Amino acid sequence: MFEKKIFIQNGEENKRLDKFIALKLNISRNKVQQLIQNNKIYLFNKIVKDNNHITKVNDIYYINMPTQEHNCSITPNINIPITVLYEDQDIIIINKEPGITVHPGAGTKDDTLVNGLIAHYGSTLSYIGKASRPGIVHRLDKDTSGLMVIARNEHSYYFLSDLLLKKQIKKEYLAVVWGIPNPKCNIIKNHIDTKSNNKQMMTVTHSQNKGKLAITEYNTIQTFANIATLVKCRIYTGRTHQIRVHMSYIGNSIIGDQKYGKNDSKIAKYAQQSTIINTLKRQALHAHKLGFIHPTTNTYIEFNSDIPNDIQILLNELAQLAKNSITIR
Known part of the structure; x- marks a missing residue:
């Protein structure tokens, strides 16, 4: 108990x-x-x-x-890559690879991050919360890479969940978006809800009575001619697909985003001609910074993750285009 x-x-x-x-x-x-x-x-x-x-x-x-027992219905999968940046008796900090779903669900049963965690850590994870999500305090989309914190015991799970509820976990992302955001730095604050004709997609709603409040702050880091921009996004709420929806909403969808990519015809034509963009196979979004109060020591800790190789290759191509003064006309 x-x-x-x-x-x-x-x-x-x-x-x-x-x-x-x-x-x-x-x-x-x-x-x-x-x-x-x-x-x-x-x-x-x-x-x-x-x-x-x-x-x-x-x-x-x-x-x-009540302390829950190990859920044997989750199949361990040692083949799921788990990159651990830090761990102690309370938490695990991992760098999730793109293409990996966080926990089992419809259509994903044995090849998720949770299956990998069970294989590596088993019953040392917290089993409080939903049975299919041991240790999971927050999530990343399947094709988003980057930092996640995993709870190893009940105290850590409740402590971190409380920080999340109070918006006291610092979460920053790097994203490569089409075009140049205007203004270059801003806070997007509105409600996000599921689309009426597609429950798998989210959308901005202007009704205060629908959806949930979503707050995203973005800052321009580097522009590449008029083609694309590297932005840093900090989220103060954790809505499904939040950054992807918000950047698409302001007209600067994330490169590689097949779900929310609203690109004009000129950008679409350029994207079709780029081998690198066509082989990216995911949205150029990476959770690069995670900070919070440690559940036991009560000291602030912060972790950083470098831009992954596939996004860096994309940035290199964009930098070369900008150097050659190539623009989209």
Whole structure:
């Protein structure tokens, strides 16, 4: 049994308890309701009986979470590449390769990052949260490369999930986009929702009542004539496909993005002629910086990942075009 303590701060009051805890601990609302039914949640020293219980400032809740056993339904796969940059008894920092789905789902069962983690770390991972996602606190798209933090125990999982909820994990990405963003630096703030005619895609919605708030800050690092730009993106929310949707929304889709690439005819013609772009086979997006407070030491730690080889080759081609004063007309 693992006890989790939650202190209600200003701004967290007047919330329905089952919804609040589900969001706070990154677990299902149904699981929270089961904990309440089984007398596992206390307000101070009194058992909480009602799913509709409302939070108040300075309330302290104690949640007795059962430690889950190793989920043998996940098949270990030693062939999944796991590049570890740092590890201790609480966390693992990995550099995910492109082309690898993070966890099992529809159409992906045995060849995900989780299958590789199980093969290398087995029962030392945290199994709190969804059974198919041991240790997973946050995700990267299949064809996005870069840094991820993996939780190795319950304390780390809850601690990191709480940081994520409070937007206290620093996540920065490098992206190569078509054209030159205008302005060169900006914060994109709007709501993102699933498309009505395609639930596998996300889109910006101008209705405050639909979707979820998404905030992306981008800064121009280097431009390549009028063809493309290397940008740094920092996300303050973690919506599905967030950076890809936002950069496409402002007219500067990420090179190689087959889902959200809105390119004009001139750019499309150039892309068809580029062997490097045609062989990239993924969006030029890389999670290059990850920073957060360590779950045990309570000190801030930060990790960096260099631009991967396939994106660097693309940048080299763009730099050569710019040097030769080649532009898209």
